[in-house]
Amino acid sequence: MALTVVGSIAFDSVRTPFGERERMLGGSAVHFALAASFFTDVLIVGPVGDDFGAEHLAVLSAHGIATDDIEHVARGKTFFWRGHYEHDMNFAHTDETQLNVFAEFEPKLSRRSRESQMLFLGNIQPELQRDVRRQSSASFAALDSMNLWIETTRESLIVAIGEIECLMLNDAELRMLTEQPNLVHAARATMELGPEVVVAKRGEYGAVLFTDDGSFAIPGLLLEDVRDPTGAGDSFAGGFLGYLDAVRIAGGHDDRALRQAMAYGSVMASFNVEDFGTERVSSLTEAEIADRLSAFKRLTHFEEAPIVR
């Protein structure tokens, strides 16, 4: 089994109430790939510039991520994002975005990347996502997006959503996309566009899964130290799709596995936010993941008991 991810490979400069970092390795594809690498074989696709060095590649390779489809653009500069968070860390403030090599990016998937069973289309322009989807023979493709594309390229995004199996958006974005204030109605309207699986991400409040079988909701892990939320959604997606790929569920029809995948997504997102950039996830062990999954089960488990009078 294998999982291909296309998205940004970036340098992020981030300031939060708990510190700041300059030009950390980041980007949707990087956060996704690192999280997914604990579960399955991952292939990463995206452009970088001359400033992307061997030490950055090494972070990915050390996790067994195939980097052959990272396209090195000579004389280019890697995508750059600068942002900060106030005390309410559910909301990122963007201070600067340099598309750099991403402005001219034309995805070209190698044969191996095309043949992965699963595909994750990180948050990039919908037309690029469609281009990649056409090249891929994945039986299960998931797509992330953002308010920017809903506002500026709505029609393309809706076509792109019609060509994938799983949509992963923030709950507010799902409401915006469908113009439905109620989340259940928004998810149903989204499924009518094509996807058989819809995941509504809710930041610190967790996430909700919608399929034809019904819905599944989980709170977020309760964390005492949240230092940098950048990449939490991509880490969630990496845990979610990585687990699904590992158990060879290339469709939305195994309710049990989808629920377990949601739990792993939450676990990976919870690690991501505990430190800056990729610092926590890149040094994570499988035992830590297993421990946190158990903690998450304890956090959310209750037994049904009848009314007694």
Added chain:
Amino acid sequence: MALTVVGSIAFDSVRTPFGERERMLGGSAVHFALAASFFTDVLIVGPVGDDFGAEHLAVLSAHGIATDDIEHVARGKTFFWRGHYEHDMNFAHTDETQLNVFAEFEPKLSRRSRESQMLFLGNIQPELQRDVRRQSSASFAALDSMNLWIETTRESLIVAIGEIECLMLNDAELRMLTEQPNLVHAARATMELGPEVVVAKRGEYGAVLFTDDGSFAIPGLLLEDVRDPTGAGDSFAGGFLGYLDAVRIAGGHDDRALRQAMAYGSVMASFNVEDFGTERVSSLTEAEIADRLSAFKRLTHFEEAPIVR
């Protein structure tokens, strides 16, 4: 077993995107008592005026709620609240508040009300809550409050919190009370004030329970039709304490029962918001409650599964 509630008995005029109602039966004690009445014997304490008629008492009596401690103030008028909700129904806008008989209220609990094992202090002035707590011999008292009292009577509120076993606040209120932006830190700081149980209510996102044993988090039920959120927090408290009283857990030390109580609280809150005022809860059946508890278990259940590669 019995459960005494002290709080507002009110008429509410409410407008939401889904309709409006004039002078409905409402108030924290009423919403709480109706929800709790499905689980245990409830005694309601609070003042009403001449405008409170037999038909209003009958709504309570029909659910077996003891109304002997409802104090009828001659020539007085019942507490009145007018408010509205925009499309984001997590936030109530208050348009008018008439304290009326509540302005002069001096709680006097009958012997039976004093002797209940459990006590719920609905959202009223902290000094009134303290007065009631002194009269009661309950081994387990829970208290609700709001931003108004945190801002205007902070010291009294902190003393009141030191005299009860369980604090139930919105997560934003817990953060405001303790000046801790992180919910786990806020809950811990609250427990240092006295309570052994802290419940953080999160509106549509559910609720979190904190005890010495650890924490338990649940999402909200996913509802397609939310017509009026007024009283949701009190209905939650009614289901939570009503269930705890029924299983004779007069303390915070039965983790299993506390989790079940949280689930029943969520279920009762979910019914409350589906229609205006007390309309949905007052016509509810025990079978509907059991069905929704099962649905809630299905909504939130997942099995722990190992990483497989």
